[in-house]
Amino acid sequence: MEIGNRRVALKLPVHFQFPILLFPKKNTHKMKTKYLSLGLITAFIVLSSCIVIKKQAEKPTLFLIGDSTVKNGKGKGDGSLWGWGSFIGELFDTNKINVENNALGGTSSRTFQTNGLWEPVLAKIKKGDFVMMQFGHNDGSALDDTARARGTIKGIGTESKEIFNPIKKKQETVYTYGWYLRKFINDVKAKGATPIVCSPIPRNPVKDGKVVLANDSYAKWAEEVAKAENVDFIPLNQLVKDNYGAANADLVKTYFTEKDHTHTNEAGAKLNASLVVAGLKTLKDSKLNKYLK
Numbered sequence: 001m002e003i004g005n006r007r008v009a010l011k012l013p014v015h016f017q018f019p020i021l022l023f024p025k026k027n028t029h030k031m032k033t034k035y036l037s038l039g040l041i042t043a044f045i046v047l048s049s050c051i052v053i054k055k056q057a058e059k060p061t062l063f064l065i066g067d068s069t070v071k072n073g074k075g076k077g078d079g080s081l082w083g084w085g086s087f088i089g090e091l092f093d094t095n096k097i098n099v100e101n102n103a104l105g106g107t108s109s110r111t112f113q114t115n116g117l118w119e120p121v122l123a124k125i126k127k128g129d130f131v132m133m134q135f136g137h138n139d140g141s142a143l144d145d146t147a148r149a150r151g152t153i154k155g156i157g158t159e160s161k162e163i164f165n166p167i168k169k170k171q172e173t174v175y176t177y178g179w180y181l182r183k184f185i186n187d188v189k190a191k192g193a194t195p196i197v198c199s200p201i202p203r204n205p206v207k208d209g210k211v212v213l214a215n216d217s218y219a220k221w222a223e224e225v226a227k228a229e230n231v232d233f234i235p236l237n238q239l240v241k242d243n244y245g246a247a248n249a250d251l252v253k254t255y256f257t258e259k260d261h262t263h264t265n266e267a268g269a270k271l272n273a274s275l276v277v278a279g280l281k282t283l284k285d286s287k288l289n290k291y292l293k
Contacts, residue, residue, distance in 0.1 A: 061098040066134040068105030082269035097291040108150040109135035109180035127192030136200035136218030152177045181225045197226040199237035204261035206249045234279035
Protein backbone atom coordinates (compact mmCIF):
# COMPACT_ATOMS: atom_id res chain seq x y z
CA MET A 1 0.00 0.00 0.00
CA GLU A 2 1.34 3.45 -0.89
CA ILE A 3 0.61 6.54 1.18
CA GLY A 4 2.22 9.73 -0.02
CA ASN A 5 5.81 8.75 -0.76
CA ARG A 6 5.83 5.87 1.68
CA ARG A 7 5.14 2.22 1.01
CA VAL A 8 3.47 0.38 3.87
CA ALA A 9 3.12 -3.39 4.11
CA LEU A 10 0.37 -4.77 6.34
CA LYS A 11 0.37 -8.40 7.42
CA LEU A 12 -2.07 -9.28 10.16
CA PRO A 13 -3.48 -12.58 11.33
CA VAL A 14 -7.00 -13.22 10.04
CA HIS A 15 -8.59 -12.67 13.44
CA PHE A 16 -6.96 -9.23 13.70
CA GLN A 17 -8.07 -7.95 10.33
CA PHE A 18 -10.11 -4.76 10.61
CA PRO A 19 -10.21 -1.36 8.88
CA ILE A 20 -7.15 0.75 9.72
CA LEU A 21 -6.81 4.47 9.15
CA LEU A 22 -3.29 5.45 8.08
CA PHE A 23 -2.09 8.99 7.65
CA PRO A 24 1.09 10.65 6.39
CA LYS A 25 3.71 10.88 9.10
CA LYS A 26 3.53 14.62 9.41
CA ASN A 27 -0.22 14.46 10.24
CA THR A 28 -0.13 11.42 12.51
CA HIS A 29 0.10 13.28 15.84
CA LYS A 30 -2.59 15.78 14.90
CA MET A 31 -5.01 13.07 13.75
CA LYS A 32 -4.35 10.91 16.81
CA THR A 33 -5.16 13.88 19.02
CA LYS A 34 -8.33 14.57 17.04
CA TYR A 35 -9.59 11.00 17.27
CA LEU A 36 -8.64 10.77 20.93
CA SER A 37 -10.70 13.89 21.63
CA LEU A 38 -13.66 12.49 19.70
CA GLY A 39 -13.37 9.24 21.60
CA LEU A 40 -13.33 11.02 24.94
CA ILE A 41 -16.35 13.14 23.97
CA THR A 42 -18.27 10.04 22.86
CA ALA A 43 -17.40 8.22 26.06
CA PHE A 44 -18.55 11.22 28.11
CA ILE A 45 -21.88 11.39 26.28
CA VAL A 46 -22.50 7.66 26.72
CA LEU A 47 -21.57 7.79 30.40
CA SER A 48 -23.75 10.84 31.00
CA SER A 49 -26.70 9.14 29.28
CA CYS A 50 -26.26 6.08 31.48
CA ILE A 51 -26.23 8.26 34.59
CA VAL A 52 -29.42 10.07 33.52
CA ILE A 53 -31.20 6.79 32.74
CA LYS A 54 -30.09 5.34 36.08
CA LYS A 55 -31.35 8.39 37.96
CA GLN A 56 -34.69 8.16 36.12
CA ALA A 57 -34.98 4.53 37.14
CA GLU A 58 -34.06 5.32 40.73
CA LYS A 59 -36.74 8.00 41.11
CA PRO A 60 -40.11 6.86 42.45
CA THR A 61 -43.15 7.28 40.25
CA LEU A 62 -46.61 8.57 41.08
CA PHE A 63 -49.03 6.65 38.86
CA LEU A 64 -52.52 8.07 38.33
CA ILE A 65 -55.44 5.83 37.37
CA GLY A 66 -59.03 6.85 36.87
CA ASP A 67 -61.56 8.11 34.36
CA SER A 68 -61.92 11.20 32.16
CA THR A 69 -62.09 13.54 35.15
CA VAL A 70 -58.46 12.55 35.78
CA LYS A 71 -57.38 12.55 32.11
CA ASN A 72 -59.75 13.62 29.39
CA GLY A 73 -59.01 12.14 25.99
CA LYS A 74 -55.27 12.20 25.39
CA GLY A 75 -54.78 14.83 28.08
CA LYS A 76 -54.26 17.61 25.52
CA GLY A 77 -57.39 19.64 26.27
CA ASP A 78 -59.41 18.52 23.25
CA GLY A 79 -62.73 20.31 23.25
CA SER A 80 -61.46 22.47 26.15
CA LEU A 81 -62.00 19.51 28.48
CA TRP A 82 -59.30 18.68 31.02
CA GLY A 83 -58.78 16.23 33.87
CA TRP A 84 -56.93 17.23 37.03
CA GLY A 85 -54.23 14.62 36.41
CA SER A 86 -52.94 16.69 33.49
CA PHE A 87 -51.83 19.45 35.88
CA ILE A 88 -50.92 17.77 39.12
CA GLY A 89 -47.40 17.05 37.89
CA GLU A 90 -46.72 20.79 37.98
CA LEU A 91 -47.15 20.70 41.76
CA PHE A 92 -44.48 18.04 42.30
CA ASP A 93 -40.70 18.30 42.08
CA THR A 94 -40.17 16.17 38.98
CA ASN A 95 -36.42 16.17 39.61
CA LYS A 96 -37.24 13.83 42.49
CA ILE A 97 -40.34 11.96 41.31
CA ASN A 98 -41.93 10.92 38.01
CA VAL A 99 -45.64 11.56 37.48
CA GLU A 100 -47.43 9.27 35.02
CA ASN A 101 -51.09 9.75 34.18
CA ASN A 102 -52.61 6.45 33.03
CA ALA A 103 -56.26 7.39 33.48
CA LEU A 104 -58.63 6.76 30.59
CA GLY A 105 -61.97 8.33 29.86
CA GLY A 106 -65.07 6.15 29.98
CA THR A 107 -63.63 3.60 32.37
CA SER A 108 -65.02 2.41 35.67
CA SER A 109 -63.20 0.65 38.49
CA ARG A 110 -64.34 -2.56 36.76
CA THR A 111 -63.44 -1.90 33.11
CA PHE A 112 -60.07 -0.35 33.93
CA GLN A 113 -59.20 -3.84 35.11
CA THR A 114 -61.21 -6.09 32.80
CA ASN A 115 -60.25 -4.21 29.62
CA GLY A 116 -56.55 -4.78 30.17
CA LEU A 117 -55.60 -1.26 31.26
CA TRP A 118 -54.44 -2.14 34.76
CA GLU A 119 -51.98 -4.93 33.92
CA PRO A 120 -49.43 -2.78 32.03
CA VAL A 121 -49.52 -0.15 34.77
CA LEU A 122 -49.10 -2.77 37.48
CA ALA A 123 -46.13 -4.26 35.60
CA LYS A 124 -44.29 -0.93 35.85
CA ILE A 125 -44.93 -0.35 39.55
CA LYS A 126 -41.92 -0.92 41.79
CA LYS A 127 -41.23 -0.72 45.48
CA GLY A 128 -41.41 2.86 46.72
CA ASP A 129 -43.84 4.05 44.04
CA PHE A 130 -47.27 5.59 44.61
CA VAL A 131 -50.61 4.90 42.92
CA MET A 132 -53.38 7.49 43.21
CA MET A 133 -56.81 6.27 42.09
CA GLN A 134 -60.14 8.00 41.48
CA PHE A 135 -63.13 6.10 40.13
CA GLY A 136 -66.88 6.33 40.51
CA HIS A 137 -68.30 8.50 37.73
CA ASN A 138 -68.92 5.55 35.43
CA ASP A 139 -69.51 2.82 38.01
CA GLY A 140 -73.19 3.68 38.22
CA SER A 141 -73.75 2.63 34.60
CA ALA A 142 -75.56 -0.54 33.60
CA LEU A 143 -73.78 -3.84 34.18
CA ASP A 144 -74.60 -5.40 30.82
CA ASP A 145 -75.85 -2.81 28.35
CA THR A 146 -74.79 -2.93 24.71
CA ALA A 147 -73.12 0.50 24.88
CA ARG A 148 -70.32 -0.02 27.41
CA ALA A 149 -71.21 -2.66 30.00
CA ARG A 150 -69.06 -0.90 32.58
CA GLY A 151 -71.16 -0.62 35.72
CA THR A 152 -70.39 -2.18 39.10
CA ILE A 153 -72.66 -3.42 41.86
CA LYS A 154 -73.40 -0.59 44.25
CA GLY A 155 -71.66 -0.69 47.61
CA ILE A 156 -68.45 -2.14 49.00
CA GLY A 157 -69.50 -5.66 49.94
CA THR A 158 -68.54 -9.03 48.53
CA GLU A 159 -71.65 -9.53 46.39
CA SER A 160 -71.26 -10.62 42.79
CA LYS A 161 -73.47 -11.24 39.80
CA GLU A 162 -73.03 -13.43 36.74
CA ILE A 163 -73.86 -11.55 33.55
CA PHE A 164 -73.49 -12.00 29.83
CA ASN A 165 -71.30 -9.19 28.55
CA PRO A 166 -72.82 -8.25 25.17
CA ILE A 167 -69.70 -6.34 24.10
CA LYS A 168 -67.22 -9.11 24.83
CA LYS A 169 -69.85 -11.75 24.03
CA LYS A 170 -69.01 -13.90 27.04
CA GLN A 171 -70.02 -14.54 30.63
CA GLU A 172 -68.52 -12.29 33.29
CA THR A 173 -68.68 -12.11 37.06
CA VAL A 174 -69.30 -8.52 38.15
CA TYR A 175 -68.45 -7.33 41.67
CA THR A 176 -69.09 -4.27 43.80
CA TYR A 177 -67.39 -0.90 43.47
CA GLY A 178 -65.59 -1.59 46.73
CA TRP A 179 -64.38 -4.99 45.54
CA TYR A 180 -62.63 -3.47 42.54
CA LEU A 181 -61.06 -0.71 44.65
CA ARG A 182 -59.74 -3.33 47.08
CA LYS A 183 -58.27 -5.23 44.14
CA PHE A 184 -56.32 -2.13 43.09
CA ILE A 185 -55.18 -1.53 46.65
CA ASN A 186 -54.03 -5.09 47.27
CA ASP A 187 -52.19 -5.25 43.94
CA VAL A 188 -50.33 -2.04 44.74
CA LYS A 189 -49.42 -3.18 48.24
CA ALA A 190 -48.10 -6.47 46.87
CA LYS A 191 -45.61 -4.51 44.76
CA GLY A 192 -44.32 -2.63 47.81
CA ALA A 193 -45.92 0.61 46.61
CA THR A 194 -48.32 3.00 48.32
CA PRO A 195 -51.99 3.25 47.26
CA ILE A 196 -53.87 6.52 47.71
CA VAL A 197 -57.65 6.66 47.20
CA CYS A 198 -59.40 9.85 46.08
CA SER A 199 -63.15 10.25 46.17
CA PRO A 200 -64.58 11.28 42.77
CA ILE A 201 -64.91 14.97 42.03
CA PRO A 202 -68.46 16.37 42.05
CA ARG A 203 -70.28 17.27 38.87
CA ASN A 204 -71.29 20.84 38.03
CA PRO A 205 -73.56 21.80 40.95
CA VAL A 206 -75.04 24.95 39.41
CA LYS A 207 -78.80 24.69 38.91
CA ASP A 208 -81.08 27.62 38.15
CA GLY A 209 -78.34 30.07 39.05
CA LYS A 210 -77.61 28.48 42.43
CA VAL A 211 -74.95 26.14 43.78
CA VAL A 212 -76.79 22.98 44.82
CA LEU A 213 -74.46 20.47 46.48
CA ALA A 214 -75.49 16.84 46.70
CA ASN A 215 -74.17 13.82 48.56
CA ASP A 216 -72.27 11.24 46.51
CA SER A 217 -72.53 7.58 47.43
CA TYR A 218 -69.32 6.73 45.60
CA ALA A 219 -67.43 9.35 47.60
CA LYS A 220 -68.67 7.71 50.80
CA TRP A 221 -67.84 4.20 49.58
CA ALA A 222 -64.34 5.26 48.47
CA GLU A 223 -63.68 6.60 51.96
CA GLU A 224 -65.03 3.47 53.63
CA VAL A 225 -62.82 1.21 51.54
CA ALA A 226 -59.72 3.32 52.20
CA LYS A 227 -60.32 3.30 55.94
CA ALA A 228 -61.05 -0.45 56.02
CA GLU A 229 -57.85 -1.16 54.09
CA ASN A 230 -55.87 1.34 56.19
CA VAL A 231 -54.59 3.34 53.21
CA ASP A 232 -54.36 7.07 52.58
CA PHE A 233 -57.58 8.79 51.54
CA ILE A 234 -58.10 12.23 50.00
CA PRO A 235 -61.70 13.48 50.38
CA LEU A 236 -61.52 15.20 47.02
CA ASN A 237 -65.28 15.24 46.54
CA GLN A 238 -65.79 17.15 49.79
CA LEU A 239 -62.82 19.47 49.26
CA VAL A 240 -64.18 20.53 45.87
CA LYS A 241 -67.71 20.92 47.21
CA ASP A 242 -66.43 23.09 50.05
CA ASN A 243 -64.71 25.30 47.50
CA TYR A 244 -67.83 25.50 45.34
CA GLY A 245 -70.00 26.20 48.37
CA ALA A 246 -67.85 29.16 49.35
CA ALA A 247 -68.08 30.60 45.83
CA ASN A 248 -70.99 31.97 43.85
CA ALA A 249 -72.71 30.24 40.96
CA ASP A 250 -71.15 32.50 38.33
CA LEU A 251 -67.64 31.59 39.47
CA VAL A 252 -68.37 27.87 39.69
CA LYS A 253 -69.76 27.92 36.13
CA THR A 254 -66.37 29.13 34.88
CA TYR A 255 -64.85 25.77 35.90
CA PHE A 256 -66.98 23.85 33.37
CA THR A 257 -67.85 24.01 29.69
CA GLU A 258 -71.30 24.18 28.15
CA LYS A 259 -70.86 20.66 26.76
CA ASP A 260 -71.82 18.68 29.87
CA HIS A 261 -72.05 18.88 33.65
CA THR A 262 -69.24 16.43 34.44
CA HIS A 263 -65.99 17.50 32.77
CA THR A 264 -63.99 20.51 33.86
CA ASN A 265 -62.17 23.00 31.68
CA GLU A 266 -58.56 24.02 32.33
CA ALA A 267 -59.42 26.32 35.23
CA GLY A 268 -61.57 23.67 36.89
CA ALA A 269 -58.96 20.95 36.41
CA LYS A 270 -56.22 23.13 37.89
CA LEU A 271 -58.43 23.90 40.87
CA ASN A 272 -59.07 20.19 41.43
CA ALA A 273 -55.36 19.39 41.12
CA SER A 274 -54.57 22.00 43.77
CA LEU A 275 -57.21 20.48 46.06
CA VAL A 276 -55.74 17.00 45.59
CA VAL A 277 -52.45 18.43 46.89
CA ALA A 278 -54.25 20.28 49.69
CA GLY A 279 -55.78 16.98 50.77
CA LEU A 280 -52.45 15.23 50.46
CA LYS A 281 -50.82 17.74 52.79
CA THR A 282 -53.27 16.82 55.53
CA LEU A 283 -51.91 13.25 55.44
CA LYS A 284 -49.03 13.91 57.81
CA ASP A 285 -47.55 10.43 57.49
CA SER A 286 -47.68 10.32 53.70
CA LYS A 287 -44.23 9.87 52.17
CA LEU A 288 -45.51 11.44 48.97
CA ASN A 289 -45.55 14.87 50.62
CA LYS A 290 -41.77 15.18 50.50
CA TYR A 291 -41.90 15.31 46.72
CA LEU A 292 -44.19 18.34 46.56
CA LYS A 293 -42.78 21.68 45.47
